[in-house]
Amino acid sequence: MTWNRKHLLDIESLSAAEIMMVLDTARAFKAVGARAIKKVPALRGKTVVNLFVEPSTRTRISFELAAQRLTADVINFSAEASSLKKGETLKDTARNLEALNADIIIIRHSASGAPHFLARFLNASVINAGDGAHEHPTQALLDTFTILEKKGKIAGLHVTILGDILYSRVARSNIWALTKLGAKVTLCGPSTLVPKIFEQMGCRVTHNVDEAIADADIINLLRIQHERQRKSMFPSLGEYTSLFGLNKARLEKTKPDALIMHPGPINRGVEIDSEIADCSRSVILEQVTNGLAVRMAVLFLVNGGKGPQEIAA
Amino acid sequence: MTWNRKHLLDIESLSAAEIMMVLDTARAFKAVGARAIKKVPALRGKTVVNLFVEPSTRTRISFELAAQRLTADVINFSAEASSLKKGETLKDTARNLEALNADIIIIRHSASGAPHFLARFLNASVINAGDGAHEHPTQALLDTFTILEKKGKIAGLHVTILGDILYSRVARSNIWALTKLGAKVTLCGPSTLVPKIFEQMGCRVTHNVDEAIADADIINLLRIQHERQRKSMFPSLGEYTSLFGLNKARLEKTKPDALIMHPGPINRGVEIDSEIADCSRSVILEQVTNGLAVRMAVLFLVNGGKGPQEIAA
Amino acid sequence: MTWNRKHLLDIESLSAAEIMMVLDTARAFKAVGARAIKKVPALRGKTVVNLFVEPSTRTRISFELAAQRLTADVINFSAEASSLKKGETLKDTARNLEALNADIIIIRHSASGAPHFLARFLNASVINAGDGAHEHPTQALLDTFTILEKKGKIAGLHVTILGDILYSRVARSNIWALTKLGAKVTLCGPSTLVPKIFEQMGCRVTHNVDEAIADADIINLLRIQHERQRKSMFPSLGEYTSLFGLNKARLEKTKPDALIMHPGPINRGVEIDSEIADCSRSVILEQVTNGLAVRMAVLFLVNGGKGPQEIAA
Numbered sequence: 001m002t003w004n005r006k007h008l009l010d011i012e013s014l015s016a017a018e019i020m021m022v023l024d025t026a027r028a029f030k031a032v033g034a035r036a037i038k039k040v041p042a043l044r045g046k047t048v049v050n051l052f053v054e055p056s057t058r059t060r061i062s063f064e065l066a067a068q069r070l071t072a073d074v075i076n077f078s079a080e081a082s083s084l085k086k087g088e089t090l091k092d093t094a095r096n097l098e099a100l101n102a103d104i105i106i107i108r109h110s111a112s113g114a115p116h117f118l119a120r121f122l123n124a125s126v127i128n129a130g131d132g133a134h135e136h137p138t139q140a141l142l143d144t145f146t147i148l149e150k151k152g153k154i155a156g157l158h159v160t161i162l163g164d165i166l167y168s169r170v171a172r173s174n175i176w177a178l179t180k181l182g183a184k185v186t187l188c189g190p191s192t193l194v195p196k197i198f199e200q201m202g203c204r205v206t207h208n209v210d211e212a213i214a215d216a217d218i219i220n221l222l223r224i225q226h227e228r229q230r231k232s233m234f235p236s237l238g239e240y241t242s243l244f245g246l247n248k249a250r251l252e253k254t255k256p257d258a259l260i261m262h263p264g265p266i267n268r269g270v271e272i273d274s275e276i277a278d279c280s281r282s283v284i285l286e287q288v289t290n291g292l293a294v295r296m297a298v299l300f301l302v303n304g305g306k307g308p309q310e311i312a313a
Numbered sequence: 314m315t316w317n318r319k320h321l322l323d324i325e326s327l328s329a330a331e332i333m334m335v336l337d338t339a340r341a342f343k344a345v346g347a348r349a350i351k352k353v354p355a356l357r358g359k360t361v362v363n364l365f366v367e368p369s370t371r372t373r374i375s376f377e378l379a380a381q382r383l384t385a386d387v388i389n390f391s392a393e394a395s396s397l398k399k400g401e402t403l404k405d406t407a408r409n410l411e412a413l414n415a416d417i418i419i420i421r422h423s424a425s426g427a428p429h430f431l432a433r434f435l436n437a438s439v440i441n442a443g444d445g446a447h448e449h450p451t452q453a454l455l456d457t458f459t460i461l462e463k464k465g466k467i468a469g470l471h472v473t474i475l476g477d478i479l480y481s482r483v484a485r486s487n488i489w490a491l492t493k494l495g496a497k498v499t500l501c502g503p504s505t506l507v508p509k510i511f512e513q514m515g516c517r518v519t520h521n522v523d524e525a526i527a528d529a530d531i532i533n534l535l536r537i538q539h540e541r542q543r544k545s546m547f548p549s550l551g552e553y554t555s556l557f558g559l560n561k562a563r564l565e566k567t568k569p570d571a572l573i574m575h576p577g578p579i580n581r582g583v584e585i586d587s588e589i590a591d592c593s594r595s596v597i598l599e600q601v602t603n604g605l606a607v608r609m610a611v612l613f614l615v616n617g618g619k620g621p622q623e624i625a626a
Numbered sequence: 627m628t629w630n631r632k633h634l635l636d637i638e639s640l641s642a643a644e645i646m647m648v649l650d651t652a653r654a655f656k657a658v659g660a661r662a663i664k665k666v667p668a669l670r671g672k673t674v675v676n677l678f679v680e681p682s683t684r685t686r687i688s689f690e691l692a693a694q695r696l697t698a699d700v701i702n703f704s705a706e707a708s709s710l711k712k713g714e715t716l717k718d719t720a721r722n723l724e725a726l727n728a729d730i731i732i733i734r735h736s737a738s739g740a741p742h743f744l745a746r747f748l749n750a751s752v753i754n755a756g757d758g759a760h761e762h763p764t765q766a767l768l769d770t771f772t773i774l775e776k777k778g779k780i781a782g783l784h785v786t787i788l789g790d791i792l793y794s795r796v797a798r799s800n801i802w803a804l805t806k807l808g809a810k811v812t813l814c815g816p817s818t819l820v821p822k823i824f825e826q827m828g829c830r831v832t833h834n835v836d837e838a839i840a841d842a843d844i845i846n847l848l849r850i851q852h853e854r855q856r857k858s859m860f861p862s863l864g865e866y867t868s869l870f871g872l873n874k875a876r877l878e879k880t881k882p883d884a885l886i887m888h889p890g891p892i893n894r895g896v897e898i899d900s901e902i903a904d905c906s907r908s909v910i911l912e913q914v915t916n917g918l919a920v921r922m923a924v925l926f927l928v929n930g931g932k933g934p935q936e937i938a939a
Binding site for chain 3: 036037057058061069266268286288291292
């Protein structure tokens with residue numbers, strides 16, 4: 001099998017084999033990251049644009065470094081002080097970037113579907129770096145990569161995602177990736193943030209955290225975006241922490257080899273106890289490292305790379 | 314003839330032969346942009362600084378990409394949060410950048426003459442990326458390049474510039490370039506924005522749009538900066554659109570091969586109907602592509618490049 | 627002797643021999659800056675992060691250019707709109723950057739000791755680009771480099787630092803460097819900004835400017851940060867200028883070959899008369915040029931460079 005997609009818009013439309021090809025390619029690039037000279041010339045002379053209409057330092061930097069390590073030229077375009085502020089449409093902004101011979105446009109946008117919209121009319125490749133509450137495909141790929149690397153498999157594992165599911169593109173992309181690869185997914189959190197309708201995506205939904213984590217192989221904690229949701233969705237941060245936060249007492253009731261994951265940035269003392277974030281079962285920083293490899297893989301593949309066999313050993 | 318200017322400060326002081334040399338060099342660089350690896354090593358080890366005291370995302374990115382494709386190192390210096398905010402003079406800021414071994418300083422500034430001021434004391438090359446209402450030479454060069462490419466000549470063509478002429482550096486630079494190359498220029502817009510005094514620059518001035526566009530080979534629409542001018546210069550945006558906006562009815566009265574140009578970002582539904590912006594006679598996006606080639610040419614020439622014959626085929 | 631420090635956290639812990647090794651290495655890199663192609667491949671494939679939690683355009687650009695000239699990949703991370711704003715701890719931010727395989731993290735922070743804190747848990751190299759009122763080691767190194775280049779020696783020279791000493795990391799780092807290398811240091815300024823306790827660092831403290839500069843070989847003027855200190859620390863800017871500003875009358879009472887230094891950005895007409903800033907005895911812009919060479923040296927050494935002998939001639 002060879003890769004033949006020009007865009008990476010979501011996980012929903014990928015096959016299990018395509019997901020595995022990204023992970024296999026990422027594995028080859030992770031080895032590059034361990035070399036003294038962490039660069040390959042795969043995208044030399046190509047132009048990658050980070051079109052971040054919604055701000056994000058950490059995802060932007062991860063993509064920027066991934067592009068640099070592929071020897072691409074990278075331009076950062078943020079919404080502040082840009083032509084978007086002058087009333088230009090997103091379509092015109094994107095077509096202008098393409099007119100500058102951009103080869104790949106990485107877009108983060110607060111509107112669900114923005115990357116799909118761009119892909120309909122651009123010749124450049126489009127990568128979704130998070131669109132509204134819809135999808136964040138590279139996050140799901142790096143999470144899946146991390147699970148596979150640690151556990152040696154995905155199929156048959158039990159993954160519990162804990163926190164704000166309703167507004168989370170990370171949750172949606174993870175659900176797609178994990179169920180396609182044969183994992184069992186449980187969602188847990190306050191009933192306002194974890195509605196029963198998610199069962200239609202093939203998940204178990206529960207509001208009882210002890211039940212959710214008891215036999216989990218992976219516990220993926222989502223960030224409580226307390227800036228936004230606290231007031232309407234749950235009574236207080238303290239109550240969230242007491243009912244759903246991962247603390248030592250709860251951790252003791254989990255499987256001894258259950259992994260702790262979190263897409264970051266973490267709120268120490270809110271959704272996760274500080275010492276649990278730093279314990280040996282936490283793979284939070286390895287997720288960050290793997291994100292770089294996964295993003296190199298995605299940039300490489302959408303630019304015409306055929307698969308891991310092409311990456312010089 | 315060989316190029317021997319260290320700076321590009323304006324169009325006014327260029328000869329027709331110099332303008333043509335930039336365009337010829339840009340043509341060679343446009344071919345580079347179509348290659349799989351869009352880079353040449355012409356400015357390797359050189360430092361280019363984007364000193365944007367007035368914010369501009371699109372022009373800054375165009376220069377940044379142009380410099381990257383010449384393999385230069387690029388630094389972006391914006392006025393916000395910089396030493397300029399701490400009360401440093403523009404002269405001191407520029408001399409500090411030069412002390413960092415900057416080879417080329419690209420300046421955008423709200424004060425007319427700021428680039429000329431820098432050129433008086435800097436050893437580095439200075440490129441004007443727009444100074445107040447004075448000049449925006451690379452915009453005029455890319456507009457001229459686009460016309461030449463599409464029409465095969467400049468001399469004898471009739472170019473109508475429509476909109477806010479009074480405050481427009483784009484208009485002034487275009488007038489200089491077009492008249493030097495032998496085109497006939499008509500200016501049109503509300504009388505508050507298109508005063509008769511522009512006739513002294515060798516243009517025809519009219520406030521009747523139908524008359525202005527009737528026999529034009531090129532219609533160059535300027536952006537109505539409604540954030541700034543609406544209140545004092547014309548009664549309302551709606552009135553501007555109805556009196557001067559390019560719509561379907563007006564387009565039908567123009568020559569069938571008249572080109573539609575716009576420096577962007579466009580206000581769809583204000584100075585231009587949305588469907589006209591996207592029609593086959595619109596070359597708005599090609600202007601953007603050509604801007605990159607023109608800026609590569611300018612960077613190359615002020616850095617000591619002799620002309621198009623030096624660019625490897 | 628070979629360099630064997632992984633971090634550059636302060637001047638206080640360096641030996642005189644280590645300081646001299648940085649200066650010797652910087653001299654070799656200054657020669658590189660005079661070449662047509664101002665680059666060396668020493669840090670190719672390495673990732674340098676500018677983690678500027680406190681904003682600074684000029685120091686950030688100097689480090690960015692230094693890293694580019696060593697062919698490193700550089701990422702700028704500023705506190706605004708970043709995960710730090712979302713409540714992430716500095717430790718987590720730094721560990722995330724390290725997880726992205728950052729090799730060198732350059733940190734500026736308003737808290738004294740922030741770089742030392744990072745160095746305790748990071749495997750990446752840490753360079754202090756200014757921490758609170760504590761130290762700004764690369765500024766002291768570039769100041770020392772400039773003195774050595776101009777005077778041919780440091781030992782035995784008399785250096786007067788004039789201005790706001792109390793809040794100045796530049797002053798503290800300079801005092802350490804100069805006294806270690808055998809210079810005699812005098813501090814002068816208003817008694818609120820130059821307390822007697824600095825005598826414990828081996829300096830002479832005086833509040834009489836004429837006495838302070840009379841036999842100085844070097845007069846290093848610090849910026850009056852009038853945004854911050856004016857109100858509480860001295861009656862008015864005008865009074866400061868009249869009592870401590872370096873003007874023509876005062877300059878005439880100094881040694882004819884005394885050098886005028888300033889870390890910038892300068893306040894013309896406040897701590898320094900405009901014409902003195904531009905006179906032949908002022909080396910303010912050479913300090914900027916030397917800063918680039920010193921920062922290349924520091925990046926090179928903390929990354930495992932052994933010393934100046936390694937830099938290709």
